[in-house]
Amino acid sequence: MKRKVYLETSIVSYYTARMSRDLVIAARQQLTGEIWPLLETQYDRFISALVLQEPERGDPGAAAERVRALEHVPLLAISDEARELASALVNEGSLRVRCGRMRCTLQLLRPMVWTTS
Numbered sequence: 001m002k003r004k005v006y007l008e009t010s011i012v013s014y015y016t017a018r019m020s021r022d023l024v025i026a027a028r029q030q031l032t033g034e035i036w037p038l039l040e041t042q043y044d045r046f047i048s049a050l051v052l053q054e055p056e057r058g059d060p061g062a063a064a065e066r067v068r069a070l071e072h073v074p075l076l077a078i079s080d081e082a083r084e085l086a087s088a089l090v091n092e093g094s095l096r097v098r099c100g101r102m103r104c105t106l107q108l109l110r111p112m113v114w115t116t117s
Helices: 009-016 023-042 049-056 060-069 080-091
Strands: 003-006 043-046 095-099 104-108
Touching: 009 023, 009 049, 009 060, 023 043, 049 060
Parallel strands: 003 043
Antiparallel strands: 095 104
16 A cells, blocks of 8 residues: 655656756755656655646646646645634634745644644
């Protein structure tokens, strides 16, 4: 049985982008390029609707590369339970939503314990 992995937008961006002059970003790009084949063959990869929307933005050529890289990655459905949990976490003050130019991020403000049944 393959392990499951959720790919967020920066992973596909690092994989498809032209090599950066910034050494930290270039290192991330190189590592992502090295692990991408493993992600394709040894993991069940998943993305969310947001991850699918974000790569379509920006330079059309680069956007096409990102979309092509995600072509066969299954899309996770967002359940009502997940929406309720996200809303509760934001409303109770455990998370803060910060939106920038390209994406929104959630910042954990308090330690949390996650359990599954």
